[in-house]
Amino acid sequence: MTGLKIANAKKAYGDVEVLHDVNLDIKRGEFIVFVGPSGCGKSTLLRMIAGLEEITSGSMEIEGTVVNDMPPSKRGIAMVFQSYALYPHMTVYDNMAFGMKIAKASKGEIDQRVRAAAEKLQLTEYLERLPKALSGGQRQRVAIGRAIVRDPKVFLFDEPLSNLDAALRVATRIEIAKLKESMPDATMIYVTHDQVEAMTLADRIVVLSGGYIEQVGAPMDLYEDPHNLFVARFIGSPAMNILPATIEQTGAQTVVSLQSGDQVKVPVASADAMKGASVHFGVRPEDLRLADEGGGLMHGTVSMTESLGEVTLGYMDGTGSDEPMIVKLPGNKDIQRGQQLSLDADPDKLHLFNDSGISLRHLN
Numbered sequence: 001m002t003g004l005k006i007a008n009a010k011k012a013y014g015d016v017e018v019l020h021d022v023n024l025d026i027k028r029g030e031f032i033v034f035v036g037p038s039g040c041g042k043s044t045l046l047r048m049i050a051g052l053e054e055i056t057s058g059s060m061e062i063e064g065t066v067v068n069d070m071p072p073s074k075r076g077i078a079m080v081f082q083s084y085a086l087y088p089h090m091t092v093y094d095n096m097a098f099g100m101k102i103a104k105a106s107k108g109e110i111d112q113r114v115r116a117a118a119e120k121l122q123l124t125e126y127l128e129r130l131p132k133a134l135s136g137g138q139r140q141r142v143a144i145g146r147a148i149v150r151d152p153k154v155f156l157f158d159e160p161l162s163n164l165d166a167a168l169r170v171a172t173r174i175e176i177a178k179l180k181e182s183m184p185d186a187t188m189i190y191v192t193h194d195q196v197e198a199m200t201l202a203d204r205i206v207v208l209s210g211g212y213i214e215q216v217g218a219p220m221d222l223y224e225d226p227h228n229l230f231v232a233r234f235i236g237s238p239a240m241n242i243l244p245a246t247i248e249q250t251g252a253q254t255v256v257s258l259q260s261g262d263q264v265k266v267p268v269a270s271a272d273a274m275k276g277a278s279v280h281f282g283v284r285p286e287d288l289r290l291a292d293e294g295g296g297l298m299h300g301t302v303s304m305t306e307s308l309g310e311v312t313l314g315y316m317d318g319t320g321s322d323e324p325m326i327v328k329l330p331g332n333k334d335i336q337r338g339q340q341l342s343l344d345a346d347p348d349k350l351h352l353f354n355d356s357g358i359s360l361r362h363l364n
Helices: 042-050 092-102 107-120 136-149 166-182 195-201 219-224 229-234
Strands: 002-013 016-027 031-035 057-062 077-080 154-158 187-191 204-209 212-217 241-249 254-258 263-266 278-283 288-290 298-307 311-317 325-330 340-345 351-353
Touching: 002 042, 002 187, 016 042, 016 187, 016 212, 031 042, 031 195, 042 077, 042 154, 042 187, 042 204, 077 136, 092 107, 092 136, 107 136, 136 166, 166 195, 187 195, 195 219, 204 219, 204 229, 212 219, 212 229, 229 241, 229 278, 229 351, 241 325, 254 278, 288 325
Parallel strands: 031 187, 031 204, 077 154, 154 187
Antiparallel strands: 002 016, 002 057, 204 212, 241 254, 241 278, 254 263, 278 351, 288 340, 298 311, 298 340, 311 325
8 A cells, every 4th residue: 555655746935946746656664765965855855745845736645645735733644853852841751642632632542652652662761751861862762752652654754863973873773673663564754864874774765866856766776776876976885986988889788998098898788879978987896806916907006095994995096087986895905005906896786877877777
């Protein structure tokens, strides 16, 4: 069953359109993550779903009901904000119960739901505390608990971990993942700029840029098969290396020349008309490996290294790109500044994008 359907939705402020023809089908029980850079429209889209922003045109359905003109309180939505939005003078119990009290639920039902949510979120021992007596992670769990007790059709999370330090972000992210497992029928939509959160939590990721949806897919689909340059660069850390190249040979496999002088065979089809065309060659830092002496697809000079313990990042010049090419190697590999490296990669991990940024695998 469809949990949420958005068709041809647009959002404009006066003459400025900030979301363009958004089409999205979200199944009931899916965990969907909106990612993209600041200003891409992800929070605006979330607020449109919540009813906090009007839809300029298009339609939105929640479990089969059109909600374009429905007030937020009637949509069956619960939203978890970045800032927690807890009432400081109320206990944890009263904060979690507040929405149900407003809805005039019975005391027995309220108590049962609050205590069940508190147990899921390991908050039972804190129910009589005020928010000021809690850590940031505990406050965020209270905000999540307040959403759970309402038993909504759709949960909305607006960058809920961005105010937490690194350790708390990891711990609370695990709590959200456990929560999703315990509520398999709950539809959850989560906004973040942190791709680690997106990759670890999502059933599917929606990548936005400039008010457009660039690609929708499972995390590994986006990682392994980006449809365009934006997704290739945005998903993955460090980002995919993108090098300027020229097509030398077309066909079922394409041979490209890099500006460094290296020629690379890529198992991606190209039309005869593309011979001589400028393209973008892509390979992820973790897909590169040191080549045997005298071999290698690509060559360059190490300009800087970063040892991260488990891995070492090597930054290489002389590859024809304005930016250093990054190679991600095991931490026990000793590479030095000024060293010449020869690199290989699995051919299936290589990518080509045309001058418009579209993957050659996905050209119409």
